[in-house]
Amino acid sequence: MAPVSGHAQLFKKKNKKKKSEIQGFVLEEGVTPEERQKALERQLVSPVRKMLNRFNFQIEKSYGYFAYQNPLEGVSVIRNPRNDLLYLVPLGEETGTNLPATGYTNWFNRLETTTIDYIDDDSQIVRTDTASFAYSNSGRYNPLTLRVSLSLKKLDRGHFERTGEKRYLDDDLIRVGGGIGFGAMKFRHPSSEQDVDPILRRYSLPETKLSTTKLFGSVSYNFYSLGDFSMLADVYGGVWKIKASQVNKEQVTYDPFFNVGLMFQTTFSKYFKGYIRPSFEMRSYTLADDAISMPHKFTMFSIDLGLLLKYPTYPRNRYVANQVQMEHVFNGKMYRGRPFYKKQNPRYGQNRVRRKPGGSFFPIIKQKKSKKGSGKGN
Missing domain, CATH: 2.40.160.20 (Porin)
Incomplete structure (x- = not known):
């Protein structure tokens, strides 16, 4: 009887494992590519940066x-030739019967008035109801x-x-x-x-x-x-x-x-x-x-x-910025390798990597030259 019970337990374990695999498959099938992409972005990209961008x-x-243009309407324009005074009065007040009248000497930025007691006979008067009158500049x-x-x-x-x-x-x-x-x-x-x-x-x-x-x-x-x-x-x-x-x-x-x-x-x-x-x-x-x-x-x-x-979506990678020019994942975060004013995601390196003198490449050249020179001297 012992072997039979052992086979039964083994069978039960296999069925349980199979069931969990089916459940796992159904759960995975319920996640859409859009949801998977959003979950990945939440993990790699700062939501604050994404909003500010x-x-x-x-x-x-x-x-x-x-x-x-300063079109004048409803007034008479008057110039007194004796004192060269240019002023405006409301229509109808330019006649002698309506004097004294209120004349306007400044109508550009504040209305400044003066009292007109007498209008000379040789004053020039133009009524704006008889002519289209406008000052321009x-x-x-x-x-x-x-x-x-x-x-x-x-x-x-x-x-x-x-x-x-x-x-x-x-x-x-x-x-x-x-x-x-x-x-x-x-x-x-x-x-x-x-x-x-x-x-x-x-x-x-x-x-x-x-x-x-x-x-x-x-x-x-x-x-x-x-x-x-x-x-x-x-x-x-x-x-x-x-x-x-x-x-x-x-x-x-x-x-x-x-x-x-x-x-x-x-x-x-x-x-x-x-x-x-x-x-x-x-x-x-x-x-x-x-x-x-x-x-x-x-x-x-x-x-x-x-x-x-x-505002950049990804921060600048200060560790590998001179090596990786594309946007890339580093330590579980998304980074950009280029300054904000230069293009991102180039298909090929836009800037050639230049090694500084004293790096790993230049000492080899110096070492070879020194050996060659020492041979000539010997």
């Missing part, structure tokens, strides 16, 4: 030109702009059609963000001019340089990519203002501004990009009180030079 930091320096605008945006990546459609697995490329499809800009509008001429009446001539500007600040939201869409080159439609808009000491805050009202640009981008690495962005921008503000309203309009054209930086 989705954001972009952009810095832009612009070199531009603006055209300025131009100047330079070279702002510095900082932006932060969130990237939505392009889907690798070819890989998705072949495998059904969603994999995203390094190229951005859409960037959504916002920023802040600083810059001064410097007028080219100290006086604005008009071409309606030569006697009214020029209007001298109280300020020839306006310091401005802007806050905005932006959207960029990548509509064309070829290798390291991309073209993006870039639009942003928001609010802006002039430095408080240069304008009367109680009288000024700012209209929202908008900016449309086309971004020509080149990729130095997936963490570092550069671009040139021709752009067009519209701004305006209005000075007003109970009697008059003065609009001021700016049309800007600029070329923006920008850099875009991303």
Whole structure:
């Protein structure tokens, strides 16, 4: 009976082992390749770095030109030839029956008034309801702009059609963000001019340089990519203002501004990009009180030079950076072997490994030369 019981126990053990193998196989089959890849990424890649990598930091320096227009409506423009005083009065108050009247001598950055007791007969008067009257000027605008945006990546459609697995490329499809800009509008001429009446001539500007600040939201869409080159439609808009000491805050009202640009981008690495962005921008503000309203309009054209930086997904490997240039696993973590501004994952070594003098290779040469020289001497 002993042999029979021994065979029975052996049979039971084999069945138990077989059952565990079947269970293990079923459990392994339940894990999809996508889940396995995500588990591997969680083990090798820092989730904080992966999240920060989705954001972009952009810095832009612009070199531009603006055209300025000050259309006058609802007023009469008057110049007194005896004291060369140029001023505005509301329509209808330029007649002698309405005197004394309130005249405006500054309608550019703060409404400054003077009392008009008498209008000379030889004063030049133009009513803006009978002629289209506008003062114009131009100047330079070279702002510095900082932006932060969130990237939505392009889907690798070819890989998705072949495998059904969603994999995203390094190229951005859409960037959504916002920023802040600083810059001064410097007028080219100290006086604005008009071409309606030569006697009214020029209007001298109280300020020839306006310091401005802007806050905005932006959207960029990548509509064309070829290798390291991309073209993006870039639009942003928001609010802006002039430095408080240069304008009367109680009288000024700012209209929202908008900016449309086309971004020509080149990729130095997936963490570092550069671009040139021709752009067009519209701004305006209005000075007003109970009697008059003065609009001021700016049309800007600029070329923006920008850099875009991303936080690297993988840290730099300080131990083997001069040997391994590709992204690689080291001590259970994912590392990059290249600086952030150089391309990652080259198919072949982009930089030849150079050994320093005094290394393992050079002493062999020196040793051979010394032996050869000693032979000649003997």
